[in-house]
Amino acid sequence: MSHEIPYIAAINEAIQLEMERDEDVLYFGQNIATTEDDPFLKAFGSDRVRVTPISETAEIGMAVGAALAGLRPVVELYMAEFMLVAMNQVVNEAPRFRYMSGGRVKVPLVLKAGYGFTAGWAGQHTGSIYSMFTGVPGLKVVLPSTAADAKGLMATAIRDDNPVCYFHHYLLTLEHGDVPDGEYLVPFGQAAVRREGGDVTIVATGFMVGKALAAAEALASEGISAEVIDPRTLVPLDLDTILTSVEKTGRLVLVDQATRYGSASAAIAADVAEHGFSSLKAPIKQVTALDATIPYSEPMEAFLLPDEAKISAAVHQVLGGSPVATA
Amino acid sequence: MERAVPTMDAELANRLLSTMWRIRAFEERVAQLKRTMQVHGLIHLSIGGEGVAAGVCGQLRNDDGVYSGHRAHGHAIAKGAPLTGMMAELMGRVDGLCHGLGGSMHVVDREHGMLGATGVVGGNLPMAAGDALAAKLGGTDRITVVFFGDGAVQAGHFHESVNLAALWQLPLIFVCENNGMAEFTSRAEHSPVDSVSDVVAPYGFKRATVEGSDVGAVWTGFGKFLKLARRGGGPFLLECRTHRRAGHYEGDAQEYRDELAEQEWAQRDPLARFQEQALADGLIDEPTAAEIETQARAAVEAAVEGARKSTFPTAELAAELVYAK
Amino acid sequence: MTELGNDRLVWIYTQMLRIREFEERVKRTFEDHPGVIRGHTHLADGAEASIVGSVATLNPGDQILATYRCHGYPLALGTDANAMMAEIYGRTGGLCGGYGGSMHLVDPERGFLGTSGIVGQGIPHATGAAYAAQIRKRGQVVLSFFGDGSTKQGAFSESLNIASLWKLPIVYVMENNSYNVVTRSEQEDANAAAGEPLAIKATAFAMPGVTVDGADPIAVYDVVGAAVERARAGDGPTLVESKVYRLSAHGNLIAPPGVPLHYPEHEAISVFGNREEYEAALRGDPVPRFRARLIEDGVLSAEQADGIGSEVRNEMQAAVDFGLNSPLPAAERALDHVYA
Structure with a gap:
């Protein structure tokens, strides 16, 4: 219930x-x-x-x-x-x-x-x-x-x-x-696969999970099948689920609202590069906040942050620049 | 200063002297081992503070909590921590109180209520307040003591903790060892308020300043607060004026201060001072005093031997202990 | 302190009125122009007498650091209301180009060195500025403004200790409005719980502590002025507890996008159901109170006071118009100023 x-x-x-x-x-x-x-x-x-x-x-x-x-x-x-x-x-x-x-x-x-x-x-x-x-x-x-x-x-x-x-x-x-209802525990270190797909793996955290799912929905209409993974806990991190997915898709886009340098995204990218390099068909792409303090005014704020369009663009990039997946 | 009139008897004098000698012998041995690198890391000795450790911890029960800082050996020993476990910890052995992962500044012995020591000045103050909150909620008459130096008083978390302890009336006794030195500089360079007990004046709770090299004064001053704390009172602050015999850490060249003249040190050496007084008052005799010292030194030597028999921890232990299982 | 002449008294009243009118316009923007103000604003209405009475004691070159409740100080220091309103609206014409917003106003040319959006954290900044002033030996004094909640921050005690120790040329002005956001001070402060004035905290740092009626600009001027003189003479800092009543809620509603922002009722009513406390505070409103006093003392006529009111209203209407007409910044400007 x-x-x-x-x-x-x-x-x-x-x-x-x-x-x-x-x-x-x-x-x-x-x-x-x-x-x-x-x-x-x-x-x-x-x-x-x-x-x-x-x-x-x-x-x-x-x-x-x-x-x-x-x-x-x-x-x-x-x-x-x-x-x-x-x-x-x-x-x-x-x-x-x-x-x-x-x-x-x-x-x-x-x-x-x-x-x-x-x-x-x-x-x-x-x-x-x-x-x-x-x-x-x-x-x-x-x-x-x-x-x-x-x-x-x-x-x-x-x-x-x-x-x-x-x-x-x-x-x-x-x-x-x-x-x-009632007692409900979500174990640490178990990522959730929010959407299954075969062309590209998108790993997104927190608020960015929704943005990634929206981007995946839009990409689906172009024939691109994206898998969306939510790690849920960064420490401990469920790297296995991510590596298994990358093995299947060969492509990885990381979405993180944090600034890039020293971020969780960078850490995951490093781990996949180290442990899943042979699976990769394209360089890993990171979609993060730009490295700046968040400004007050709206257009500047939006400019710094990851959004659906930036996620979609990154997916296109790892797929080789073509808006349609290669056959 | 509150001049103490302790109700001292032979049994108590013997007990206090034993504790103080155990601390003194331990610290002197640690200094030697440090010079030959058998003890490593940052070592802070508590020679000169034996009177405070013995006078306070000697009145506590095992279930009373003690938090200490980076200068913790004396407090742990006075609270009942085994010398072998202490020495093994300082020598980095697997049978040390913390399996060699903590070392000199991080001694923990929960069995004896030595809840922990923190290497960051004043970091223990709010933790002790948390323990006192737990004690209060637990509904027992156990209390918490936190030892800190006068240097910690200037850390913001001192006032944050004091405000909450006062507001929530926690069974917590702040014991400040005011040795006039905050690490490498004198108190006058850290605060315009000479007496730490005056710093808490705005909070309205009971406070006192005693001569820390007079273990009787510490015993009496602390005992008054302890009695009230057991009945649900608190918080309290006891300031003990002490003299740090050694440098801030072992190896410290101490260029920042003049050595006290030997004569002055003799007057402020809590151990010598108490032993002389006890002899003069007929509470102990010369052979007993000599025997106490001998036993303390033998116990420390046995601890060194015991520690040497212990192995160093395996490297894997370092990774195994990152998280609670 | 030197006796305040009539011109000075009228100046004080005018600045109080400017602050009140500015804050009213900020508040009204939420109704009149929804969406124009983003994030969080904190208003100084109720504290005008305390702010202007304090600022009136300063010389050119003196400095102020404050909190996120920061609109009043720069106005009294002469900062352009247009630029301030544009900043709060996030526009290019804003005091900080839209990078800071309501909580982070800065006008260094007029001595307003800045604020912190985090409770108590501006106090060490101010103390550092006073250290600079001391070693520069130009006779500058720094005013550090903060609320009663800040005094439980380690940053407060750490700072006051050092300032007293070093005899820094600083006056700590605690605006005690009895609330930490929605928490009453006796719920979190051992002195307040004991019914003591919070100025007593100064004794922990061997510093004088004085409590003053923050609704009376002359009283504030006298007390802060004496402390400023003491600081300027090299005799060290003072803690002034200025008792004020914040007439608005802590800030506008905190809500995710999509929920219209507005000012809720004051916490006395909305949280504690104590309408009488709030109505008593309204009866003691420092702005009309000072106006009445000036008229009674013959410093101003009612017509002159009305004239000032109408000038101030025009000025602040212009500030709103300026803010609304100032363009939003170009998005890519967000990467400017990351490094000098």
Whole structure:
């Protein structure tokens, strides 16, 4: 059985279910539970659900300490960039502690942060900064693209014994989708094949999954059959599904809303080049944001970001420049 | 400064002296091993801080949490961490407390409530607040202690943690070892406020400053707060004025400061000071004091031998421990 | 402080009115021209007396750094309202060419060095500017503006500690409006929870802390002025807690594209259901209050005050028109300015 709800509601549903299931799960952070009417506060009380001051370092650091003490905090960071204020806690404490203790401790926590509010939020609130964290061993990085995944990945994140950066895309907030009822877990490290095809593999993350599917739809009318893969989690990454697809299609287009240099896209491209080179019939093509801070004004913002047209153009390019697939 | 009048008896004096000697002997041995490269990495010694470690940790239970910083050996030993596990960790062996993956700055021994140490100044403060939150939610009377230096007070997360601890009334005792040196510079170069307990004045909770080289003063000062914390009070801040005998790290040439005259050091050496006092007060006799030192040095030597018997970890362990299974 | 002459008092009133009218126009743009303003705006209505009373203490060459709630300061410093409105509309004629928008106004020529869109993070920037001012020895003073929420940021305590230690020529002006977005300060601040003035936080840094009625521009001028004099004399920083009431919600609605943006009701009403608090704040509105005072003191006649009002309305209507008529930037300009 399933029900149709917005992406944001699916996230909340997962947190709510996990809090019901496990009384060690906490939910605290900025701008939540400020009134008695707050559903989390009503359901779980002010011990487990709390608004914090705008003190990222303390919020994340306390999550680490509470996790080491056996709790499973979910920290509401509000915006991904706010993690940068407390970079030390995210990068140099949470994921290091278990390792440096020789496995004697664990740090199960979820840093929940919205990203990519590319709707005029200008330079400091719009970044797709998840690749800053994919290079930090010990952190897991999750990028749900559908309401069902938003629920299932959050539940898995809360149950995971590691610190998990859970990045939800702001532009997907109100996107409705079918979400399974009750307990629902989406395993980490299992990509979803969103559309099957034989001519080209498109790997897209987060908000770009929808753009890639739309591009694939348009390409189908030209006789081009694109396979669209959503990795769902960047760490761990399901490289096998991508390599298997590339083996079939021989062509790869990567779509990532992040800036290119040091991005998840670049990392996947490198892995495919290393492990799937013999399958490739054309160079890998990356469709990413251009390397600049996101500007405020709309036309400039659009110019920087990947979109359907750029994805289609890249597909044409890897297919040899012809708008129609070679027979 | 609060002048302490500890209710000291022979049993307690013996216990405190034993702990302090174990720390002193351990640290001196580590310094030697460092010189011959049998201990590697960045080593921060706590000689001069034995009074704080013994006076605070000696009153804690195993289920009370302690967070320390980069200068953690003394706190771990006083909290009950086994010397062999400690030494093996510092020597990078597989039988070390953390299988050799953490080393000097990252000692963890959960069995004894040594919850962790962090190599980044003040990074432990919010974690300790989180542990105290867990303690409070857990409904027990266990408490959390966080050790930090005066250098950490200037990190923003100090004030962030203090505000939340005060707002949420957490059972947390901040123990600042104010040795007047933040890494390589004196406190006067870091803050216009000399006394760390004055920094938390705006938050309204109980605070005190004691002479850290006087283990009795530390015991009494900490004991008052501990009693209140067990009854649900908190937070508290105890500032212990200490002297860092060694450099910031082992090998530090210390060109940035003048050595205290030997005479002055003798007055601020918590171990010598306490031993003399205990002898003068008749709490111990000379042979007992000598025996305590001998036993401590023997225990440390046994720890070195035990550590040497342990192998180095396999390379694969480094990859195996990235994630919890 | 030197006694304010009538010209200066009228100037203060005029700037307060300009800020109020500008903010009203920003707010009205959401209704009159939907879609023209993107993203997030934060209005300074209610804080005009605090802003202008503070800015009035400055000399040419002094500097200001502020937060994302930043429209008021440049207006008081003389920045062209046309360019400001065009920036908020994302146009080429904007103060920052459409790269920054409402939260990131900058006018260095007038001493407005910039803002941060992240709570508290502009405080260290301002402190750095004060360090530069100190070592340049030109007698410059920096004003750092931020909200009460910022004071729980490590960036705040880290900065005030250093400023006090180095006796930097800076005045920290905390505009305490009692709300962190939708959270009341007593929910997140140990001092507020204890019923204490937030200026008490200064004692942690061995710094003077003063609380002032931010709805009274003369009181603000006196308090900030004394702090500026102290800073200029090399005696170090001061924390001023200026108690203001933000008359609009934290910002316009945060919504994905497709949902019309607008200003919701103030959080006192929309979140806490406390209409009385908000209505009391309206009764204490600093702009009409100061107008009445100037008229009562014989500084202005009602006709003169009306005349100022009509000039200001014309100026801000022109700013709206300018913004609407200024072209959107060429898309490929997005790659300019990545590197100097």
